[in-house]
Amino acid sequence: MNEQLMSITLQRLCRQLIENHNDFSKSVIIGLQPRGIAMARRIQQLLEESGVKKLRFGSLDITFFRDDFRIHAKPLKANETRIDFVVEQQRVIFVDDVLYTGRSVRAAMDAIQSFGRPSQIELMVLIDRRFSRQLPIQATYIGRPVDAIASERVIVEWKEENEKDQVIIIRHEG
Amino acid sequence: MSALSQKHLLGIKYLQLSDIELIFSTADEFLEVIRRPIKKVPSLRDKTIANIFFENSTRTKLSFELAEKRLSAxxxxxxxxxxxxxxGETLVDTVNNILAMKVDMVVMRHPNPGAAHFLATQVNATIINAGDGAHEHPTQALLDAYSIRQKFGNNLKGLRIAIIGDILHSRVALSNIFCLKMLGAEVRLCGPATLIPRYIDQLGVEISYDLMETLRWCDVANFLRVQHERMxxxxxxxxxxxxxxxxxxxxxxxxxxxxxTILHPGPINRGVELTSQVADGEHSIILQQVENGVAIRMAVLYLLAGTRE
Incomplete structure (x- = not known):
């Protein structure tokens, strides 16, 4: 997926959001740390360009809520959580780059409870690895479904962090 | 780096600079957690932790217990x-009996220097030293340095920090010296000659017997309690x-x-090392130290529990 395609997809996702959320007065966008932040920022920027005012934006780190953190050899590094509003009775839109096993999203749903009870939670992802789910979790807004097998890695790069916007699939050798 | 170099937290002197920085950056996130409406995360819900205190304690014990509970242990x-x-039961027997009940981590305070180190060689559990005699009190030093860092920004390099009072009987002093020196601060000790241990200048600290001159020199003063009970x-x-x-x-x-900036590890002898006006005054960060203590201890527990056997 190259820069042009990604831009078209992001535009479409924004339109879908606006369709569902009108003026966003009761909706908040939450990027999931660490990889969902860049995408969430981009969505925020596009929404503001299309005239959405006072969009509330937060970032949520799910490290402490993961179910697998002691399976790794090293403890997982925590990232910043910044949610300076209460999500009680709000419509929360999680934004992440890739939906894979669904475990991060499960952890995020746990983690967001610490900030109140949202009236609704939606999930937006750029890439949906649709045959790799380990939990019954589906995204509300999907940029593009990808059929990749477990030994392949899907990498999303953003201009802000890397040189250009692109999505690549890497096959692991051996 | 996302792992500590050590399996236990026995003292600051066993840590590396990267360990301290990792603990601080993890504590930043836990500080945010404990300011949430719901202050609990499930990270350690499969761990059992024993707090073993052979000596009296209020702050440290409560702070550890709260940190453990906030992590769902x-x-x-x-x-x-x-x-x-x-x-007449021995230390190793006591602890092994507790461990037989399937305990994963032990937080211990003991009046004998080196007790935590000894225990770590004898039993199969993660040991966290919550003070061993006049030797070390690593989590206190970490939270002191963390509180100073919170006030002065990330870099402690060149900051002048005085540790004042009863150095001889203090485990906080020794851990503080190791920790602050590692972070690049200048450290000076000040107190009556009888309460400053001989040869401590070999740790690279200055020594002064003049309070006023030390106060003029320093940016931060950490006052220690006069430990009457050990005299x-x-x-x-x-x-x-x-x-x-x-x-x-x-x-x-x-x-x-x-x-x-005034620090004090508590408990304060009000009217002895600090008057009440100073302890409760605008320059005192004593209560921030207590808040940070929970975050630091959560970070230490999380990082030590997080490694695979």
Whole structure:
């Protein structure tokens, strides 16, 4: 997926959001740390360009809520959580780059409870690895479904962090 | 780096700079957690932690217990008074009996220096030293440095920090020296000559016996408690004389014409090392230290529990 395609997809996702959320007065966008932040920022920027005012934006780190953190050899590094509003009775839109096993999203749903009870939670992802789910979790807004097998890695790069916007699939050798 | 170099937290001297920085950055996130409406995360819900205190403690014990509970660990508490220790059970036996109940981590305070280190060689659990005699009190030093860093920004390099009072009986002093030196601060000790251990200057710290001169020099002053209960002989003629020479009051602070940040590990002897006006004054960050203590201990527990067997 190259820069042009990604831009078209992001535009479409924004339109879908606006369709569902009108003026966003009761909706908040939450990027999931660490990889969902860049995408969430981009969505925020596009929404503001299309005239959405006072969009509330937060970032949520799910490290402490993961179910697998002691399976790794090293403890997982925590990232910043910044949610300076209460999500009680709000419509929360999680934004992440890739939906894979669904475990991060499960952890995020746990983690967001610490900030109140949202009236609704939606999930937006750029890439949906649709045959790799380990939990019954589906995204509300999907940029593009990808059929990749477990030994392949899907990498999303953003201009802000890397040189250009692109999505690549890497096959692991051996 | 996302793992500590150590399996236990026995003292600051076993840590590397990268360990301390990792603990601080993890504590930043836990500080945010404990300011949430719901202050609990499930990270350690499969761990059982024993708090074993062979010596009295309020802050450290409560702070550890709270940190453990905020991480969803199961907690058991043990204090030497009212236990079988008074019947003559040895330390290793006591701890092994507790571990037989399937405990994963032990937080221990003990009056003998090196007790935590000894225990780590004898039993199969993660040991966290919550103070061993006059040796080390690593989590206190970490939270002191973290509180200073919070006030002065990330870099402690070149910051002048004085540790004032009863250095001889203090485990906080030694851990603080190791920690602050590693972070690049300049450290000076100040107190009556009888309460400053011989040869401590070999750790690369300055020594002064003049409170006023030290206060003029420093940006941060960490006052230590006069530990009457550990004094078997008289180290100074009278308490009144100690207060006159080494006690801080607001008149002295005003004479300085510059703000200095006041820390105290607690419990404070009000009217001895600090007067109430100073302890509760605008330059004191004593209560921030207590808040940070929970975050630091959560970070330490999380990082030590997080490695695979």
């Amino acid at each position: 199961d907690v058991i508490n043990f204090s030497a008074s009212g236990s079988s220790v008074s019947k 078997d002989v008289k180290y100074f003629p009278t308490l009144r004389e100690y207060i006159m020479q080494y006690g801080l009051n607001s008149q002295l602070l005003q004479k300085l014409n510059k703000p200095i």
